Amino acid sequence: MGKLIAIVVGAIVLVILLVGLSFGLYVRSTYNGLVEQSQAIDAQWAQVETQYQRRFDLIPNLVEATKGIFQQEQTVFGQLADARTKYAGATSPDQRADAATQVESALARLLVIVENYPDLRSQINVTQLMDELAGTENRISVERQRFNERVLTYNNTVKRFPSNVVASWFNYDQRAYFRAASGADGAPKVQF
């Protein structure tokens, strides 16, 4: 009889122990997952900004190579210069993203102009420059897409039950997706 009680008590203790242990492990892994996913988003945003910087570094060369030919397109160059100054002066990621999307429409216009000048396209240095620019635009869109994919995974964890409970304990909130500004959605595609 005494043995039976010991077994029953043991079983109850065992169940409590197991439930407690698995609960602790769940909270721990969920919390760590949130931290990791959040870090991954930040790292991915850094990738996007690397490509932004690359784009802004290319612009002076592009302007230099095409300026003389497009006397009548000074507004485009002015817009590019403006956005570049804005990007350099931006302090927060949001401001940088704003400046970056602002430059996109100006850049797209410039690319269209270049395409309308067949003799310009035949110059090797211009072609190369356009390739670099097109490659950069493509990289930006790839990294942005990966950024949004990471945010999606993270937001799912934050929103879904039961991980949302753990997320709210540690004040992990939803993160914003990257959305291109109107008129500049997606990177300008350059086709030769």
Next chain:
Amino acid sequence: MKRLLLLLVASLATFLPTSLALADQLPPKPVGYVNDFADVITSDIEAPFEDALRLFEEETTVELVVVTVPDLGGAPIEDYAVRLFSDWGIGKKGVDNGVLLILTVDERRVRIEVGYGMEPYLTDGQAGRILDNDVLPDLKQGNYALGLLKGAQKIAETIKGSDYQPGSVRSKPVAQTMPFPVHGDARTWVFLALAAASLYAVSFMARSRSFWFGGLWGAGAGGLLGWMLGITWMLIALPIGLGILGLLMDAMLSSAYQYQKKSGKSTLWRQSWGGFSGTGRGGWSGGKGFGGGFGGFGGGRSGGGGASRGF
């Protein structure tokens, strides 16, 4: 039963199209360095082409892959290429030294997609010039195989001509928490072996009246697991936790065994609950089907670098 089957089929039918749409018609698996899905490369060229690219990989560790597809299913070639690149994992993992030369017949476009690690050695400008000078002239005349061959050759030349060093790889740092280097796979195997051994140990524990062996076994297994995990508090908590668990289990099992025996029931492993009631434990045979086919690429990624052209 019939209704259940019907329900199953119906639910499968609703899920299948969405999963197919997600796959988005990417070619399923690489067959080698040359993947002529559009069937534009004749077999007498394909074999030496494949050999040349394999040799190039052996020489430089760079994975240069050629793909032709009939169509892209509406996707821009840039998006298609970057997805195919990461899907196949072209280039070595962590080094990302892969290059993809892809051609689509219907859209009449060709692209060089450059892995992250190769971007300094094959710039977008260089990629564009290779397409213009070496690939497009032949493509415009309908000579796809020759254009791709010349393009691949020029890409290889450009990489060899750059200061690319196969040794200068960014290798992943080795995890420091582990007291001995165990792979994720190895850890899983140790864990499985431990679990299997525990399963058999249970039958011996049950036969003994004493509890101590179960506790000892649990503590030992916990210690081993804690050591493998390399987390300090786990090293303490797991032996204690599993030790208590083992003691309790042994206690219950021993009394269960005595009960079974007293009531004249079978205590054989096969015939009691411990033997899964004769359902049999399936073997570990099967597996992934090694040997024969192409082993796949190294797990590299690209970030949209490169150049595209129409022809």
